[in-house]
Amino acid sequence: MCGNNMSVPLLAEAVTVSGVEKETAAVIFLHGLGDSGHGWADTLTGIRLPHVKFICPHAPPIPVTLNMKSMMPAWFDLMGLSPDSPEDESGIKKAAENIKAIIEHEARNGIPPNRIILGGFSQGGALSLYTALTCQHQLAGVVALSCWLPLHRSFPSASSGNKNLPILQCHGEMDAMIPVQFGAMTAEKLKSIVNPQMITFKTFPGLPHSSCPQVLLPRVPPPLI
Numbered sequence: 001m002c003g004n005n006m007s008v009p010l011l012a013e014a015v016t017v018s019g020v021e022k023e024t025a026a027v028i029f030l031h032g033l034g035d036s037g038h039g040w041a042d043t044l045t046g047i048r049l050p051h052v053k054f055i056c057p058h059a060p061p062i063p064v065t066l067n068m069k070s071m072m073p074a075w076f077d078l079m080g081l082s083p084d085s086p087e088d089e090s091g092i093k094k095a096a097e098n099i100k101a102i103i104e105h106e107a108r109n110g111i112p113p114n115r116i117i118l119g120g121f122s123q124g125g126a127l128s129l130y131t132a133l134t135c136q137h138q139l140a141g142v143v144a145l146s147c148w149l150p151l152h153r154s155f156p157s158a159s160s161g162n163k164n165l166p167i168l169q170c171h172g173e174m175d176a177m178i179p180v181q182f183g184a185m186t187a188e189k190l191k192s193i194v195n196p197q198m199i200t201f202k203t204f205p206g207l208p209h210s211s212c213p214q215v216l217l218p219r220v221p222p223p224l225i
Contacts, residue, residue, distance in 0.1 A: 009101075010057040010102060011105060013058055014056060015055075015056040015057075017045050019049070019052050022051060023052070023053045025049075025111060025140070026052065026053045026116045027044070027052060027118075027119055028128075030075065030119070030121075030123075031058070031059065031073075032121045032125075033073070035073060036059075055106075058073060059074050062091075066081070075092075076150075083152070087150060096127065100131060103116055103137065113137035113138060114140055115140055117142065117143060118142050120144065121145040121147070122146050122177075125145045125146060128144055129142055129149050129167070130149065133155065133159050133160065138162045138165070142166070143168050144170075145171075145211055146178055146183070147169075148178060148183070163194050163195050164198060167194065168200045168202070169186065169190075169199070170202045171204070172203070173203050173204060174205075175208055178209060183201065
């Protein structure tokens with residue numbers, strides 16, 4: 001692909017799983033707190049389509065309030081994991097702009113935004129939701145695993161107005177870190193932002209705060225086929 005990845009900071013170090021044919025679509029997948037893009041790149045390789053590129057960027061290390069200000073990879077600071085916890089508004093918005101820069105880069109190099117899906121797990125899923133809902137482009141959709149909507153009180157006014165954004169939420173019913181009830185509340189909030197029929201909320205019995213093959217393997221996004 002032509003274009004200079006160095007002009008987009010997150011792309012310079014991102015793990016990219018290239019398609020085996022001409023790339024006409026992309027999935028940008030964001031890892032969770034303390035993780036990196038490597039593990040998810042390995043997982044996504046198992047479900048890739050020949051014309052789809054997977055981009056798994058790494059979050060930068062920052063001090064995280066929730067973990068006693070320890071330095072760790074994080075898309076933004078976390079003060080708590082309840083719906084009423086204070087939020088890092090500036091950090092969330094900055095992180096979203098960095099992901100939007102990847103979308104713009106791919107668009108400039110031949111993959112239109114309506115062929116790009118954003119996805120993520122936990123904090124990465126949260127950022128994927130916020131980014132897609134505030135993006136000026138109509139994206140192909142969002143895959144949000146075990147997560148929530150950041151700055152939820154700012155919606156629907158903060159939304160860019162793309163009402164036909166398909167969103168798939170998946171959540172483990174035994175998630176002790178981000179309870180499934182939080183995911184259900186997020187799904188209801190999303191129905192006030194986009195057309196309700198665009199929201200799919202799937203729960204998985206016995207699944208803690210993690211993913212599993214049953215979550216990922218059957219869910220190749222239809223817009224990219």
